[in-house]
Amino acid sequence: MTTATRAPAPADWARAFTEATDGDPEIQAHGKYFTCAYLLDMTDHTFVVRVVSGKVAEIAVDPGPIDVPYQFAIRASADTWRNFGVPVPAPMYHGIWAATFQRDMKLEGDVLVLMQNLRCLTRQIELLRSVGVPV
Amino acid sequence: MAKISPVTGHYVDVEVDGLLYKVFYLENGTGTPLVCQHTAGCHNHQWRGLLEDDDITANYRVIAYDLPRHGKSDPPENSEWWTEEYKLTADHYAKFIVALCDALELENPIFMGSSFGGNIALQLALRYPERFSGVIPVEGADYSPGFYLDWWQHPHANAAQVCASGVWDLMAPQSPDADRWKTWFYYSQGSEAFKGDLYFYSVDHDLRDKLGSIDGERCPVVMMTGEYDYLTTPEDGQRTASQIKNASFIEMKEIGHFPMSENYEVFRGYLRQALETLRGKQPARA
Numbered sequence: 001m002t003t004a005t006r007a008p009a010p011a012d013w014a015r016a017f018t019e020a021t022d023g024d025p026e027i028q029a030h031g032k033y034f035t036c037a038y039l040l041d042m043t044d045h046t047f048v049v050r051v052v053s054g055k056v057a058e059i060a061v062d063p064g065p066i067d068v069p070y071q072f073a074i075r076a077s078a079d080t081w082r083n084f085g086v087p088v089p090a091p092m093y094h095g096i097w098a099a100t101f102q103r104d105m106k107l108e109g110d111v112l113v114l115m116q117n118l119r120c121l122t123r124q125i126e127l128l129r130s131v132g133v134p135v
Numbered sequence: 136m137a138k139i140s141p142v143t144g145h146y147v148d149v150e151v152d153g154l155l156y157k158v159f160y161l162e163n164g165t166g167t168p169l170v171c172q173h174t175a176g177c178h179n180h181q182w183r184g185l186l187e188d189d190d191i192t193a194n195y196r197v198i199a200y201d202l203p204r205h206g207k208s209d210p211p212e213n214s215e216w217w218t219e220e221y222k223l224t225a226d227h228y229a230k231f232i233v234a235l236c237d238a239l240e241l242e243n244p245i246f247m248g249s250s251f252g253g254n255i256a257l258q259l260a261l262r263y264p265e266r267f268s269g270v271i272p273v274e275g276a277d278y279s280p281g282f283y284l285d286w287w288q289h290p291h292a293n294a295a296q297v298c299a300s301g302v303w304d305l306m307a308p309q310s311p312d313a314d315r316w317k318t319w320f321y322y323s324q325g326s327e328a329f330k331g332d333l334y335f336y337s338v339d340h341d342l343r344d345k346l347g348s349i350d351g352e353r354c355p356v357v358m359m360t361g362e363y364d365y366l367t368t369p370e371d372g373q374r375t376a377s378q379i380k381n382a383s384f385i386e387m388k389e390i391g392h393f394p395m396s397e398n399y400e401v402f403r404g405y406l407r408q409a410l411e412t413l414r415g416k417q418p419a420r421a
Contacts, residue, residue, distance in 0.1 A: 088309065089308060091362045092363075094307070094308050094363060095303065097303075097304040097305075101281065101366065111286075112291055112292060115289065115292040115297050116291070116293065118296060118300040118301065119293075122300045
């Protein structure tokens, strides 16, 4: 399943995702300890998102090999991510658990850190529904 | 004037396998008993919409209980339960439900449960077809592996949030925020029971070679599954129902794994359809 929307440029997307996170009432209400760095592997582009206390400190766009450290990775095909980046995702593209159980998403690395930040991370990934995805 | 709900709450003693439970249940309505099981790690407020549904409670006595270790039903009164790991088995779970129905002196009740309640509905139809006038497994399947995870109770993560946000994706994006967040909130309260419940759900429950033995003439089965359920998908529900004699399957659109709790307005339409289908399958009873 693909969507007709045009993908934003990676750098523009990184800015929009940062603004959406930093301005999100839920993340800002509950993100005092939301601190982690994770890789978003969208196949055509990769990003390391570093969050500190609920704010995006930095998003590394297409970092080189072993360039930017991260604690866990969320990997999926560009097509899967495109299905995340719509206002109302189709079944099995509506969250990282759904896509991991039923599609090609993989949760890798230190999954404990993902679990420790699950509440705010879940919300942050849902921001893709309004921000879109750069693939 | 105060707005007081017609829903009432009671406690009833239930003994099963030598364990004494003081069981809390909510009820409303008159007619055929409709006994409702919440999902794993949750409690009976998931049925809040049904309990106050005037159309259904006009013809059904809706009873939504808290399984022991959930909501207001404590762990056993007569054992040192804190010295043992909680792992719910199909055998104990099924016996408990029959004992509860006995304690409440219910005649030919319908049993409806969601998720691990849907799976036990299938077990009840297999084990005790003479005790129920039908079962409605919601979000159930013959087999549902993959959710018996240590993350639900890991001491290095916030178990309340892991359980609540871990099941968030089981709900549909179309469901109202307020109802999804209530469901999330319930899940933040049940982490100590969730993993043990899932021992039944993902490990002990396996009816893959037993569906043909369910007496669906005596105890008709109507299954329902939401299209956003990633654990027991509509395909799983369809596959399961197709192997049970006299069973029906209903796919629910734009809803997920907690249909009665995440979007009752959508669920109630499908539930009426399920109850109607069940009525059409009733065998003549002596």
